Amino acid sequence: MDPVKQSLVDQLRGLEQGKQTRKPKKGAKNPRAMTHAELLMERMKEGAEQDVLGPLEHGAFAREWTQENPVVAVPSLLASIPGYTLAKLLGLQNGRSSASIDEMAEGYRGMWEGLTGK
Secondary structure, X not given: OOHHHHHHHHHHHHXXXXXXXXXXXXXXXXXXXXXXXXXXXXXXXXXXXXXXXXXXXXHHHHHHHHHHOHHHHHHHHHHHHHHHHHHHHOOOOOOOOXXXXXXXXXXXXXXXXXXXXX
């Protein structure tokens, strides 16, 4: 694995565990600062860490949609975030990542960031 990709995976794992694992390598981006499109592209790569990238991608989607259209996004996301995770858990919805509390938490975090600009 190239050093920049390894640094990104290490950062994502550190964020998942609530800490920064090490100083990012030159050229690596903070995963929380990545756009939905950037995270989606990372998820499409072969060997991508789906259970690490998935929640962050969900958060970026929620952040960007809430910034663009809060009146529609907030009520929709309030219901769809837990609904999507429950559907995955029950096997009603396929996904690249496992159903998790992390994906729900990142979705709500993204919604909050979209509303507050943080």
